[in-house]
Amino acid sequence: MNEYVERQIVLRWAAPESLRDAYDVVIIGGGGHGLAIAYYLATRHGISKIAVLEQGYIGGGNSGRNTTVIRANYGIPEAVRFYQHSIELYQRLEEETGRWVMHQQKGLLWLAHSELGVRAERARAEVNTACGAKTTFVTPPEIADICPQLDLDGGGSWPVRGASYHAEGATARHDRVVWAYAEGAMQRGVHVCQRTPVVGLLREGDRVVGVETPAGCVHAGVVVAAAGGHVTTIANMAGLRLPIRTHPLQAFVTNHYQQQFDTIVASSDLLFYASQTARGEMLIGAEIDRQPSYAYRAGHRFVQHCAHRAMTLLPFLRDLRILRQWTGVCDMSPDYSPIMGETGIDGFLITTGWGTWGFKAIPAGGEQMARLIAEGETPALIAPFSLDRFARDRTLADRGSAGTH
Ligand SMILES: Cc1cc2nc3c(=O)[nH]c(=O)nc-3n(C[C@H](O)[C@H](O)[C@H](O)COP(=O)(O)OP(=O)(O)OC[C@H]3O[C@@H](n4cnc5c(N)ncnc54)[C@H](O)[C@@H]3O)c2cc1C
Structure with a gap:
């Protein structure tokens, strides 16, 4: 690892007590997906009144534990198109963020x-x-x-x-990808708050309107659960049962x-x-x-x-x-494909079902979820991956491409 480059990254943390009362978007989880959503909201849509709340340290979940393989060789068209777009975003990520993420085509x-x-x-x-x-x-x-x-x-x-x-x-080097997104988001005013677990969701009628943390309540226009393997705990807080194990x-x-x-x-x-x-x-x-x-x-x-x-x-x-x-x-997820987008509960979105394959998806997942939040419409690239596909009997079975089952 090049220590000189390592020192260049500037991460300016928000302290839990400095959190505002309200944000446009609160993202639960400072993994690759949560931070990439914040980054693309800020860079592509000019939305930076965002808090990313992480219970531990950023990249301490699966984003900093994976085997870093990036590929698009999936078995169904919807997945190939999505992951190919992510590959292309990865290829430009160093140029875009100005940070060396050790991307290497092999x-x-x-x-x-x-x-x-x-x-x-x-x-x-x-x-x-x-x-x-x-x-x-x-x-x-x-x-x-x-x-x-x-x-x-x-x-x-x-x-x-x-x-x-x-x-x-x-x-690509996994923690450097996380840091590059975090730094890019923070430079544009996003608050990234470590050691800040979300312990409850605020509800007004059927709508989710914010989160509860040990440091107090934070209101939000939109709450996004990007909590990796802990997503079902967050969904339960909204009364939502996800098809995730x-x-x-x-x-x-x-x-x-x-x-x-x-x-x-x-x-x-x-x-x-x-x-x-x-x-x-x-x-x-x-x-x-x-x-x-x-x-x-x-x-x-x-x-x-x-x-x-x-x-x-x-x-x-x-x-x-x-x-x-x-x-x-x-x-x-039961069909080995991700779940992104609306949940049927107003104000509450998810990005999950990343299982053993979600590192490669961080750029495209973040970019597309940011578009959904900013524009209010699910982009075509991720529309097939909506949660309601299970109720509609439109699953995207691709177990043979997971490589881990
Ligand atoms: C051993 C291993 C190998 C893998 N290999 C690959 C691979 O080669 N290629 C690939 O594409 N994928 C791989 N993956 C999968 C990939 O790592 C994940 O799919 C991806 O990192 C998911 O990112 P995420 O941001 O959704 O989740 P995470 O990185 O897990 O981030 C979620 C964050 O949410 C936080 N959180 C949870 N609950 C709360 C709460 N209540 N309040 C606040 N914060 C909370 C967690 O602390 C965590 O930091 C692998 C995974 C593992 C474990």
Whole structure:
């Protein structure tokens, strides 16, 4: 990490006692999504009478715990278009914010180990191409050229039969993304208040008109819940039951690997994905814990299973050691797609269902939610992801693209 660049970021916090009585918008949650909404409201719509209330520290939720993969190689058109837009916003984010978020385009291999898998990856490439994402089907010799460290025999059990190759797959430093949005929003007058939990919602009739914090009540024209794995607690305060379950997701990094591992590799059959960090560590993630919970515990069983599967395809991992392991709690939706927009309760919006895939969506999710708040109409790009899709039987099933289930 470059300490010089690190010192350039200027975060001017609002103290809880300095909060105003009323704001145009109060955002619950100082993760990537909450801060990006504030940033785009201020930069695109001139709305800066905004408070972002964070119970801990910004980026302390999933936005600072993820494996930083950015991609748009989803399986359904609505998702591909949305995530492709987010990829493009990420590509311009450093220029836009003037902050180095360590964005790096690496390409992503999504491996197939069976005839069925090959068909699925061919279909993914077709859907992606039709919807504007750069994905092609590649054969085993081509895969060997892209990622020479892969054992194409898969340890004799999981032979690599092909893959979809998503050229614009990328990574970015997660906490720097959060800080860039926070700084940009604060520079335009947004109040970002840490250690300020929302403990209740203010109601007037059917309308949500503000929030309660230990430091007092704050009124708002619009309240947005961007609370990650804790969203159901906030929704309950509004009397709203969301189709969300919170599941822990773990990840780990190894010590430094000297060779260049330039690509992101994912196998949805073996349920793991790997990339190399700027420090040279191998960063590995896998499936969610099956049991819903809010537990941040990280366990040996996970590391053992996940490392075993990863070593099947990447045998060099055997020579590395695990340095750190951690957990986040993910807001999983039943169809593996996000939920953005209106809730049916006046004055109360949500951005949730980001599960194990929401880091890549921070720019587009923030930008589109800001448009909805400023213009009062749901933008076409996020209209399919509304909460009422479940009542209308218009779910957006895309489990095969989550890579973590
Ligand atoms: C291990 C792991 C790996 C992942 N890998 C990837 C990946 O490679 N690519 C990808 O796209 N996504 C990935 N994700 C998912 C991604 O991290 C999340 O979807 C994304 O960060 C969600 O952002 P958010 O702003 O909605 O939530 P968060 O970042 O969790 O922010 C929500 C914030 O709300 C705060 N909050 C909650 N309740 C309250 C309250 N009552 N009052 C005030 N504040 C409150 C929390 O403290 C938190 O800071 C991964 C997640 C994990 C855990």
